[in-house]
Amino acid sequence: MGGYSVLGHVSGGWWRAQGVRAALKVAGFGAEAWHQLHPRGFSKRSRSLENQPFPGLLQPENLSREELVDVLRASVVDQKGKPGELTLFSVLPELSQSLGLGEQELQVVHASGKETSGLVLLSSCPQTACRLRKFFAHSRRAQRPTATYWAVTDGIPATSEGKIQAALKLEHADGIGLVVPVKSPSRKDILEGVKRTLSHFRVVATGSGCALVQLQPLTVFPSQLQVHMVLQLCPVLGDHRHSARMRTVLGQRFLLPAESTKPQRQVLDEALLRRLCLTPSQAAQLPLHLHLRCLQLPGTRPRDGLIELLAPLPPYFSRTLQCLGLHQQ
Known part of the structure; x- marks a missing residue:
């Protein structure tokens, strides 16, 4: 380079x-x-x-x-x-x-x-x-x-680290684009825009029923990280498009069928709202808590090591971490 x-x-x-x-x-x-x-x-x-x-x-x-x-x-x-x-x-x-x-x-x-x-x-x-x-x-x-993201999730992944694989496609309904998973995609599906996606994740901290998660995508697809976390039953805070798939009954989380779920504002439980010091109307405007924290670039010369670019967190992101007691180890 x-x-x-x-x-x-x-x-x-x-x-x-x-x-x-x-x-x-x-x-x-x-x-x-x-x-x-x-x-x-x-x-x-x-x-x-x-x-x-x-x-x-x-x-x-x-x-x-x-x-x-x-x-x-x-x-x-x-x-x-x-x-x-x-x-x-x-x-x-x-x-x-x-x-x-x-x-x-x-x-x-x-x-x-x-x-x-x-x-x-x-x-x-x-x-x-x-x-x-x-x-x-x-x-x-x-x-x-080459890219490392930080996300605050509503819920804690079942395992502290691992990888998420899913075939995804982009659908449009009522003028809104929605990324949905596809089970066992065929060759025809792949030709029609379905893509196999992969992300690594690691839980950095937990608290108040939430988690600070490090995410590293190995493929590129719209809303890949948001959908991957929904599939883990831990939607990203402020995901007002894909989190509607997740429901909770008697404390158990499950996913509604993607094809029958329309995007809607994320709904947080009362305990979480209190920790975040937000009203339901304010929570409906919650920004997406997904941050491209680090990007790796090649060095100036071929033998040089990689250069890391680091981005500080937005104030609202830092405030959320403080409210939830999520501290990086």
Whole structure:
């Protein structure tokens, strides 16, 4: 990977290399809100964090196009969107100018789902972007994880670590995309978009009936990690799309058939709401607690070891860990 060198530290901010930018992407209320880690000049529009159930979140209607470019210096807000929406892609030219890249165009090299917080890798060098994409593709083929996520789950996995395998497909109903598992997929299913997926998981901490789980996907599919945790009967907090499959009767958890379950806001029990200090209406707006914590990149020279990029947790994520007594060992 000759041709670029690290110019700054890799934890808690921008990671810079020739033609490469790593940004913190921070999620908000679904697709309609963004979280801002390092406020810059928004004192007039910011609310007191003490009065917010999810500290660090910022409503998009409070941002102008120019202000969004400023926020993007510390956070990436979205991967894609409808025509006319204010998204990362729509302001990449301004962001390039703001970073002093001139006519060089930024492109997304690595990103997770738009509701997921954490790292997003951008590049203004086509050659570097191509090499990095090849590195990620080769790592997947060799089943070497390059991305590590943290998730807070409603429930505790039955085993402390292991792997989750499932064949998944994306279905659309009433204009909503929903990822569902497919049992014993046929060759025809695979040709029609069904994909076999695999993730590693490890329980980092437990408390209050919840868990902090480390997740490492070895395949790429929309909402893969959320669905994998639902299949473990431990949905991610703030998963308002797939967690509706899980039901509890007399203390026993089970899954409803995917084909007959419509997405709905996640329902948390009263004890958990008290621990989180949330009302039911606030819980209905709970952000997805899935964070791209670490990303591995190849070193500058072939013999160099891997470089790790680390993203600090969003304030609302840290607050949840504190409320639930989830402390990393």
